[in-house]
Amino acid sequence: MSICKILGVPFNNVSPSEAVDKIINMLNSKGKSMVFTPNPEMVMRARQDKEFMEILNSSTMNIPDGIGIVYASRFTKDPIKERVAGYDTLLSVFDSIKDTDKTVYFFGAAPGIAQRAKAAIEERFPGIKIVGCADGYFDSEKEKTIIADINEKKPSLLLVGIGFPKQEKWIYKNIKDLNIKTAVGVGGCFDGWCGNVPRAPKFFVDHGLEWFYRLIKQPYRIGRMMQLPLFMLTVIGNKLTGGMKR
Secondary structure, eight states: OOEEEETTEEEEOOOHHHHHHHHHHHHTSSSOEEEEOOOHHHHHHHHHOHHHHHHHTTOSEEOOOSHHHHHHHTTSSSOOSSOOOHHHHHHHHHHHHTTSSOOEEEEESSTTHHHHHHHHHHHHSTTOOEEEEEOSOOOHHHHHHHHHHHHHHOOSEEEEESOTTHHHHHHHHHGGGSSOSEEEEOTTHHHHHTTSSOOOOHHHHHTTOHHHHHHHHOGGGHHHHTHHHHHHHHHHHHHHTTOOOO
C-alpha cells in the first residue's frame, strides 16, 4: 500500500473498501492506532503548524478526505485512486462491526449532538454497540471526567469530533493513556449523522462538489473555502520548483 505525500502530509493510497478493511484490522490488532482524515484546509494549516504536521506524520493512516487531495496527488508519482470520505468510511465500519464484540464511543460536537448521533446510528445499524457519549465542550476538570469515562467503557473505537487541529492534537496527546484500540478524528460527522447538518445531495457527493454545496448553504464559509484554490496553487508552485517529488 503506497504513500502519497502532499505538501509534507502523507496519505495512504487506499480505496474506500481498503480503508475500511485497514480500520477493522486495527481493531483486531495489538497496540493502538490513530486515523486522521486530512483535507486541503488541514494540509494548509499543517504547513503553518509544526506540531500539527508532526502529528499527521505520526498517524497509522491518513485517508484522502477531499477531492482537492485527489487532484493534488496527480502532481506526484503516486496518484491517489479516489477520494475516501471519512463520513462514509465510518458508516461502513459500523456496518462491519455490528453484532460483534467491538464497541464505539462518541466524543465531540455541541451538547446533545453525540447522543442524537448515537440514536441515529443505532437505528441505522441494529447490533452496533455505542457504549458512551460526551460533548466537545469541556474544561480541564470535565476533560478528566471524559477520559475516565472512556477508560471505564473501554471502547474499541473512539471517535473524536472537536474540530481540527484540536481533535488530532487531543488524540495524539492522550492516546497513550486511553483504554482503546483505535481513535479517529471525525470533524463534523456527529452533526451529519444525526441530521443537524444535512449531507449534500448524492449528485454533489458523487462529483466531488460537497464543498460547493456547503458554500451555497453556508456562504459565511467563503473565507475557509478560499483555502482550496490557495492549496492547489501551492501544490502547482511546489511542483514547478521541484518540491513535490512524491
